[in-house]
Amino acid sequence: MLATDSSELAKLMSASIAPVFLITGIGGILSTMALRYGRVIDRIRTLLRDGPKLYRKEIGTDHLNRELRSLYKRARLLRMSIILGVASIFSISITITVLFFSLTYGFAALYIPQFFFILSLGLLMVGLAAFIQDFAMSLACIEHDMDARSSIDMQETKQEAIFKSLD
Secondary structure, three states, X not given: OOXXXXXXXXXXXXXXXXXXXXHHHHHXXXXXXXXXXXXHHHHHHHHHHHHHHHHHHHOOHHHHHHHHHHXXXXXXXXXXXHHXXXXXXXXXXXXHHHXXXXXXXXXXXXXXXXXXXHHHHHHHHHHHHHHXXXXXXXXXXHHHHHHHHOOOOHHHHHHOOOOOOOO
16 A cells, blocks of 8 residues: 555655754764774874884884874774764664655554664764774874873873963
8 A cells, every 4th residue: 555645745754854864964973984094094004104214213113013003993993983883874774764665555664663773873872982982092192102202291291280271
């Protein structure tokens, strides 16, 4: 039984709008993740190409190897974040498809759209948690680099207030 009257079509369109906006938002997040991933990969390539020359002169290959390992871990985290974000969009797409077919053909699909929508939110949350972990790792890398390359005492800097008075 095909639902062809305008009220059914309006229901179908309104049921699809919210998940489509969610897909758009996740797409924006994926764009940011992909940009960070590209920068990490570019940094790895640069260090593999030029790092041995630079690091032997300054602070040794141990620091280079530590930075490369850290960047590789970050790249893996970001890759996982991107994969989970894409899986979230895929799950939302299944939600929209099931809603479309249930409203168009009049069959009751009560739990299928709910399951895939909740699955998509879960995938998104895990992906965002991994993305946050990448940010934490990037700061740890910078702190280690500053310890190795500058005379700034990072332990003292960590304990300073973030918003100091400018007096």
